[in-house]
Amino acid sequence: MLKHLFKLIWNKKKQHFLLMVEILFSFLIMFAVFTLAVYNYKNYQRPMGFDHENVWALSYYDKDRSGADKDSLALFYEMVKRTISHAPEVAAVSFVSNNSPFTMSMNNSVITRNNKTAQVDHFSADDDYVGVLKPVLLKGRWYGRADDGAALEPIVVNRSFETMFFPGEDPVGKTIKVGDHDARIVGVVQDMKDKGDYKPLGPGLYQRTTRSSYSWLSRMLIRIKPGAGANFEGRLYKQVAGILQDATVEIEHLDEKRVVKNNITLIPLIVFGVIAGFLILNVSLGLFGVLWYTISKRKAEIGLRRAVGATGAGISRQVVSETLVLATISLVVGLFFAVQFPLLNVFFMEESVYYTAILLALLFIYALVVVCAFYPGRQAAGIYPAVALHED
Amino acid sequence: MIRLQNIEKVYRTDTVETLALNSISLNVAKGEFLSIMGPSGCGKSTLLNIMGLLDAPTRGEVRIADSTPGYLSDKQLAHFRNKKIGFIFQSYHLINDLQVLDNVELPLLYRKSTARERKALATAALGKVGLSNRIKHFPSQLSGGQKQRVAIARAIVGQPEIILADEPTGNLDSAMGNEVMDILLHLNRQEGTTIVMVTHDEQIARKTHRLVRLFDGAQVQ
Numbered sequence: 001m002l003k004h005l006f007k008l009i010w011n012k013k014k015q016h017f018l019l020m021v022e023i024l025f026s027f028l029i030m031f032a033v034f035t036l037a038v039y040n041y042k043n044y045q046r047p048m049g050f051d052h053e054n055v056w057a058l059s060y061y062d063k064d065r066s067g068a069d070k071d072s073l074a075l076f077y078e079m080v081k082r083t084i085s086h087a088p089e090v091a092a093v094s095f096v097s098n099n100s101p102f103t104m105s106m107n108n109s110v111i112t113r114n115n116k117t118a119q120v121d122h123f124s125a126d127d128d129y130v131g132v133l134k135p136v137l138l139k140g141r142w143y144g145r146a147d148d149g150a151a152l153e154p155i156v157v158n159r160s161f162e163t164m165f166f167p168g169e170d171p172v173g174k175t176i177k178v179g180d181h182d183a184r185i186v187g188v189v190q191d192m193k194d195k196g197d198y199k200p201l202g203p204g205l206y207q208r209t210t211r212s213s214y215s216w217l218s219r220m221l222i223r224i225k226p227g228a229g230a231n232f233e234g235r236l237y238k239q240v241a242g243i244l245q246d247a248t249v250e251i252e253h254l255d256e257k258r259v260v261k262n263n264i265t266l267i268p269l270i271v272f273g274v275i276a277g278f279l280i281l282n283v284s285l286g287l288f289g290v291l292w293y294t295i296s297k298r299k300a301e302i303g304l305r306r307a308v309g310a311t312g313a314g315i316s317r318q319v320v321s322e323t324l325v326l327a328t329i330s331l332v333v334g335l336f337f338a339v340q341f342p343l344l345n346v347f348f349m350e351e352s353v354y355y356t357a358i359l360l361a362l363l364f365i366y367a368l369v370v371v372c373a374f375y376p377g378r379q380a381a382g383i384y385p386a387v388a389l390h391e392d
Numbered sequence: 393m394i395r396l397q398n399i400e401k402v403y404r405t406d407t408v409e410t411l412a413l414n415s416i417s418l419n420v421a422k423g424e425f426l427s428i429m430g431p432s433g434c435g436k437s438t439l440l441n442i443m444g445l446l447d448a449p450t451r452g453e454v455r456i457a458d459s460t461p462g463y464l465s466d467k468q469l470a471h472f473r474n475k476k477i478g479f480i481f482q483s484y485h486l487i488n489d490l491q492v493l494d495n496v497e498l499p500l501l502y503r504k505s506t507a508r509e510r511k512a513l514a515t516a517a518l519g520k521v522g523l524s525n526r527i528k529h530f531p532s533q534l535s536g537g538q539k540q541r542v543a544i545a546r547a548i549v550g551q552p553e554i555i556l557a558d559e560p561t562g563n564l565d566s567a568m569g570n571e572v573m574d575i576l577l578h579l580n581r582q583e584g585t586t587i588v589m590v591t592h593d594e595q596i597a598r599k600t601h602r603l604v605r606l607f608d609g610a611q612v613q
Contacts, residue, residue, distance in 0.1 A: 001501055004494065011489040304485045307446055308546070309474025309502030311467050386441040389481060 002325075005318070009325045016326055019290055023330035026283045027365050031338050033276045034357035034364070036269055039349055040198040049158075049192035050101070050133040052254040054091075056233070057100055058084075058220045058240060062247030065215045073214040080243055081220065087236065089228035092131035095209055095217050097124035101133070101194035102257035111203075113165040113176055120161060121204035122178075123194075124213060129206070132223045133192070140172035140187030143208045152184040154208055158191045161203035178205065196261035221254075284372050291323060291376040295383075302380050303388025312381035319377035320370055327369045331362060393554060393586045394420035394443055399452035401438050401609075412438045413449070414609040422553070425580040425587045427597040430606035436590040437558055439606070443588060444477055444556045445469050457553055474502050478547030478585075482559035484539040486531040492518065492542050493527040499550040517545040521575055537568030544575055548585070555579070557589040561596055573599060 009016065065073060077095070085093045099105040099121070111120045129135075130142040139162075143154040152175060162171050171185045183205075191201040209217065224232065233251055241249045295302070302315055310318070335358065340346070342354040401413040413435045420426050428436050441447035442454060445461050454461060457476050461469060478499075486495050496514040505513075518524055521541035531539055540560060547555050557576065561569030573596055579585045589600065597603050605612045 003507065004497075004501055007494060008487075008489055300483075300485055301487055304479075304481075304487070305498070305502075306470070307444065307473060307479045308499040308550075309470050311470040313466075314470070314502070384447075386438075386446040389446070389485065390437060 001318075002321070005322050005325045009322060009329065013329075019287065020326060020330040020333075022283050022286060023327050023365060023369070024334050026280060026368070027331055027334035027361055028337065029276050029279055030361040030364050031334070031357055033273060034360040035341070035349070035353060036272065038356045038360070039353045040265060040269060042350070042353060043193075043200055044197045046193065046201060047136075047190065048197075049190040050135045050194075052101060052133070052258060054224050054226060054228075055132060055254040056222045056224060057103075057252045057254060057257065058222055058236070059098075059250045059252070060218055060220075060240065060244050060247045061250075062218075062244055068215065070212045070215060074211040077214045077217070080240070083239065083243065084220070084222060084236065087232070087239075089224050089232045091223040091225050092128050093223075094128040094132040094221050095126045095213070096129065096219050096221050097122075097217065098219055099123060099194075100219055100221055101192070101254055102196060102261040109179060111165070111176065111178065111205075116165055118164050118203050121202060123204060123206045124209050124217070125206055126209045129221070132221045135192055136190035138188045138190055139170065140185070142189075143186050143206075147186065147208065150184070152182050153178070154186045155183045156187040156189055156206040157185055158189050158201075158204045160191050160201050161205060162188050164203045178207070183207070196258065196265060198262060198265040280368070284368060287323075287369065287372040288376070291319070291373055292379065295319065295376045295380045298380075299383055299388040302383045303385040306383075306385035307389065315383070316377035316381035319380050320373040323369045323373035324366065327365055331365060335362075393422040393424070393457060394418070394588065395453075395455040396439075396443070397453045397455075399439070399442060399449045399454065401435070401442065401447070402450045412609050413442070416452070416606075416609075416611050418604065418611070420586060420588060422586055423580070423584045424602065425577070425600040426589070426602050426604060427600040428588065428590045428604045428606060429592065429594070429597050430612075434606040435609040436606055440556050440558050440588065440590050443554075444479060445473055470502070474499055474550060476553050478550065478552040478555040480540070480543050480547045480555065480557035480560045482562040484531070484536075484543045484563075486539055486542055486546075488531050490530075491527065492523065492529050492531070492534070495531065495542055496545045496549050498546055503550070513549050514545070517549040518542070520548065520579075521545045535568070536564050537571055540564060540568070540572050541575065544572065544579075548579060553586060555585055555587045557587065559590050559592065561591065561593060569593070569596065 013020075081093050081095065084090055097107060099107045107122045108119050109122060110117055127142070127144045130137070138159060140156075142156055147154040155178065157171060165171070165176065166174065171188060173185065175182045175184050189206070191204070193199065193201065237249060237251055241247070305315060305318070306312070338354070338358050338361070342351040396416055396418040399413055399416040400411070403410045403412055416439060428439060430436050438447065442449050443456070445456070448462065459472065461472060464472060487498070493511070493514050496517055497510045500510040500513060515524065515527065518527055521544050523538060523541050523545065526534065526538060531542065534542065544560075555576070560576070561572050564572060576587055576589070577599060580587050591597050
């Protein structure tokens with residue numbers, strides 16, 4: 001019967017051409033939607049890698065400090081940090097570079113090792129970073145006082161960095177060229193989703209701030225104790241603004257920044273999904289209408305099939321099966337285009353994202369055509385053979 | 393082979409009730425070739441549809457090949473039609489998007505058979521109607537007579553005991569009509585197939601064993 005249906009559809013390919021094109025485009029649209037959805041979902045499923053709850057980002061933008069004496073600056077900003085830390089509501093404070101979690105700032109460079117080259121994110125943070133964001137330490141340790149006076153700059157790298165540059169090796173204790181100098185890896189942390197829940201993970205390294213860093217640092221991350229609310233935020237603001245005179249001070253909550261950052265990914269996805277939804281609705285209505293019309297044009301054939309042995313349910317199944325065959329022809333063409341994405345590594349996404357999206361798009365289109373063909377199929381099953389054969 | 397007793401068929405709408413068949417009793421013996429004649433609207437096709445289990449009588453009993461189909465489910469009825477009855481229609485009812493061979497194979501698709509068996513049976517059936525050289529043609533490439541021969545091949549491919557033909561020569565000129573009639577007569581004589589044929593053509597009807605005339609839904613001869 002399947003061969004018969006293929007033959008029937010193939011012989012009617014000119015009549016079905018537009019319908020097949022419609023199904024093909026629906027598949028490609030759904031492939032795009034599912035690719036984005038799967039890609040973002042996979043990223044979302046990955047562990048956060050740090051604890052952003054109860055962490056505030058305090059930014060201060062003051063006068064140009066580049067010409068100031070670095071020891072004086074260090075003394076001053078360490079005093080600011082101590083003052084904040086002494087508040088009973090504060091658990092830990094860390095100076096960080098501007099590309100702290102959920103900001104738009106980026107700082108990266110190309111790092112090469114053993115013929116492998118990659119763009120690597122650079123984060124600067126002081127020794128207390130580990131107490132503020134609580135990154136998950138996988139190997140070694142976070143840098144600290146033990147590294148004072150070390151010949152090489154201590155750095156901590158993330159898991160992606162380790163996988164990229166040290167496959168099958170333990171990177172702890174190894175040196176790697178960072179910029180124009182060598183640095184020694186002292187620890188490995190889990191990848192941190194600092195760019196939002198839906199962003200991919202990539203290689204990153206954490207550099208220890210030095211006394212000269214205060215000339216350009218302008219952000220602190222503050223872990224507050226649970227229960228500290230707006231009152232403390234107001235007091236903290238006044239206190240810091242009082243110390244950092246002429247500076248613009250801003251306090252933001254990381255969990256709120258995370259929502260904002262996530263929305264930047266989610267909103268276009270939702271808009272695209274809604275547009276795709278309308279397109280699919282149009283396609284469904286078109287498919288439904290065409291099938292309904294086709295049934296009315298094929299009454300005599302349906303009557304004949306009933307006369308020669310088809311049951312009502314068999315006719316209904318045939319209508320649905322024919323639509324599935326029609327969809328299959330379109331989907332074979334669609335698959336040809338879709339598999340080019342993983343094969344040619346378009347957009348540098350994992351292959352599994354594309355293959356999962358292909359599978360979901362196939363299932364979706366098949367489900368759609370079954371739903372659209374179901375009612376016309378039932379209508380066809382209800383055609384009275386004696387009447388249908390007499391009408392033609 | 394076919395036994396109808398006091399068959400009555402009434403078509404009802406909200407306002408009108410039409411008596412299409414009125415107390416028809418008819419026996420068709422195995423191997424008989426029966427023709428039914430009568431003016432348009434007298435109930436010939438309705439009677440044929442009832443014999444073919446495509447329609448149910450309002451009252452009366454139908455027995456076909458020792459079965460009482462009134463008690464059969466939709467699935468059993470479909471199976472019964474497939475196995476026991478072959479249909480031939482005035483307007484052929486061929487599927488234009490299928491080649492001749494595929495059209496003839498159609499009844500075999502609804503029973504357990506392999507593609508090879510179907511092809512062999514359909515080719516043999518087309519051989520019987522003299523269309524072995526047309527199996528790859530589409531219906532649109534055939535003459536009216538050839539189309540009706542394809543329809544006959546489709547009706548006999550499943551080797552049914554009964555063939556019901558609704559004006560099989562109605563759309564054909566006399567030469568082609570005779571050709572088709574010869575095939576039906578041959579099937580009846582050589583293979584013992586029971587045939588019930590509705591026709592308007594007195595000459596054609598005279599070639600059959602028995603003629604039944606209907607008028608206003610009642611049997612008059």
